[in-house]
Amino acid sequence: MAANVRLLENRWDDGYAAGLDEPGKLLYRSNLLGADKRITNYGGGNTSAKVMETDPLTGGKVKVLWVKGSGGDVGTIKLDGFATLYQDKLESLKSIYKGVEDEDRMVGFLPHCTFNLNGRAASIDTPLHGFVPFTHVDHMHPDAIIAIAASKNSKELTQQIFGEEIGWLPWRRPGFQLGLDLEAFVKANPNAKGVVLESHGLFTWANDAKACYELTLEIINKAIVWFAEKTEGKTIFGGAVTQSLPVAERRAIAARLMPEIRGRIGREERKLGHFDDQDAVLEFVNSRDLRPLGALGTSCPDHFLRTKIRPLIVDFDPAKPDVDAIVASLDKALEDYRADYARYYNDCKHDNSPAMRDANPVIFLVPGVGLLSFARDKATARIASEFYVNAINVMRGASTVSEYQGLPEQEAFDIEYWLLEEA
Structure with a gap:
């Protein structure tokens, strides 16, 4: 490993997490991830969990998507900052989607999927979380990953660094279609643990809150180490042409x-x-x-x-x-x-x-x-x-x-x- 590499630290406390329900673990994971700007910037990225809840209308159990609401910050979010949606209603929107020209209209249907009269608005990234068939999903904007995503040969770099563990998808504006793209990728690559989105960021997933958190750290740390080794001793930005003043x-x-x-x-x-x-x-x-x-x-x-x-x-x-x-x-x-x-x-x-x-x-x-x-x-x-x-x-x-x-x-x-x- 290159010298002076500062890796992300695993700050998960099993004792503290043991006393939390699933939404509580989602909140805990989100706050931990958002506390380090190398993982995601202020207001950037989002997290989610699919949780079994009691339906207030029927008294039966239903699957509910908890996902960071529009405009929130994962580092400082509270439970009321998450949107909650019936998972089956969100899935049903696929039947009325007409294609990429339909993106704005589909966002208008998200409030119709709201669970328990939650007033927190769901963001345009909601389908990206809802359609990934795993319980826990992290979407982060780490500098080390975006540096890969913003490279001309980002697909090749992704495979070189992560192998088959992390996939790659070409640039697409966030929205319903990108959610479908993610779902299709997961189905076609059942052993993949995440994906790099070109010019955008990182998605990772797992069926356990702690496992998802640790996976996100592991993938970002792998990129940090790779960049440190590849850039050690190299001229940065073409070298200095002027010097800093005192x-x-x-x-x-x-x-x-x-x-x-x-x-x-x-x-x-x-x-x-x-x-x-x-x-x-x-x-x-x-x-x-x-x-x-x-x-x-x-x-x-x-x-x-x-x-x-x-x-x-x-x-x-x-x-x-x-x-x-x-x-x-x-x-x-x-x-x-x-x-x-x-x-x-x-x-x-x-x-x-x-x-x-x-x-x-x-x-x-x-x-x-x-x-x-x-x-x-x-x-x-x-x-x-x-x-x-x-x-x-x-x-x-x-x-x-x-x-x-x-x-x-x-x-x-x-x-x-x-x-x-x-x-």
């Missing part, structure tokens, strides 16, 4: 830029900012591949929904740190960014697409200094920064062992402006 100088420049940027992007909606200059960020912003990789955009839907598809890369030379020149260039840089975002919108929009949203960047990358992120409030700005660090980690892994690929613009647009995904 900490105090980085912070001073960020403090100067923050109000200048806020004043320009917050005219129609107030913005608050966040600054991050951790090592992973500095390695990227100082690198030769900063601009070509930044232009490709992010891959995982959760990333660009939080960060926009691309960052704004500030034209700055830390060897000649002229902050006044950065400030003077901001108007033109923002004008160009908004124009390109409008081009992206107009090239990709459909007749029924929502109106173009805020065209300002969320992420600003400054060589030698770090990352600035902006959103409506401080927490959202910080979370956007965390998501872009996830994207950096994915680009590092993919571009070192293969060729990184972002989602095509049309696919990215169809998710960014898909009201169901935004919800």
Whole structure:
């Protein structure tokens, strides 16, 4: 094993879990998984369990799908954050599904499957959990797995790392059809323990809550070790072309830029900012591949929904740190960014697409200094920064062992402006 590899730790407590019912074990597993951002980012991924419950209408036993509700976060979720659906009603929706053009209509049927008047809205990922014929299912967004999923030869890498243990499915927007694809994969590969979804993430499954949790850790750890061994001693991001400024100088420049940027992007909606200059960020912003990789955009839907598809890369030379020149260039840089975002919108929009949203960047990358992120409030700005660090980690892994690929613009647009995904 490569040196300094930090593996995910198994934190399952058998004594604590022994006192939990099945929904309680689902909650416990979810919180453990969500506590480590290497497993999944804030609000990303989902978990589920199929549980036998007493039907309040008949008094008989029925199978109920408990699945993370729309908009929740597995790390902080409580029991009331899970949607509950009659499994047989969810299965019955297959008979009225007409194909991929029917995705939005099918989401409208999910509330009709609700068990016990649960008001928590089911997410578009519900069929992905419901149609996998195992009791417990985890869907996570680990950087180490998305780095595989976002590589040009992701199918081959998946087989090289995991063999027949973990399968691979090509990119498809989340929804009913992807649920059917997963079901078909499991039936065709009964010994598989999970699947990598291209440009998306990881699914794993088991018939026991603890076994599912431990399997998820095992698969992610295997990817972490593989990347550590493959990247050890290799040049990352094409190598550094500039050096980081001292900490105090980085912070001073960020403090100067923050109000200048806020004043320009917050005219129609107030913005608050966040600054991050951790090592992973500095390695990227100082690198030769900063601009070509930044232009490709992010891959995982959760990333660009939080960060926009691309960052704004500030034209700055830390060897000649002229902050006044950065400030003077901001108007033109923002004008160009908004124009390109409008081009992206107009090239990709459909007749029924929502109106173009805020065209300002969320992420600003400054060589030698770090990352600035902006959103409506401080927490959202910080979370956007965390998501872009996830994207950096994915680009590092993919571009070192293969060729990184972002989602095509049309696919990215169809998710960014898909009201169901935004919800």
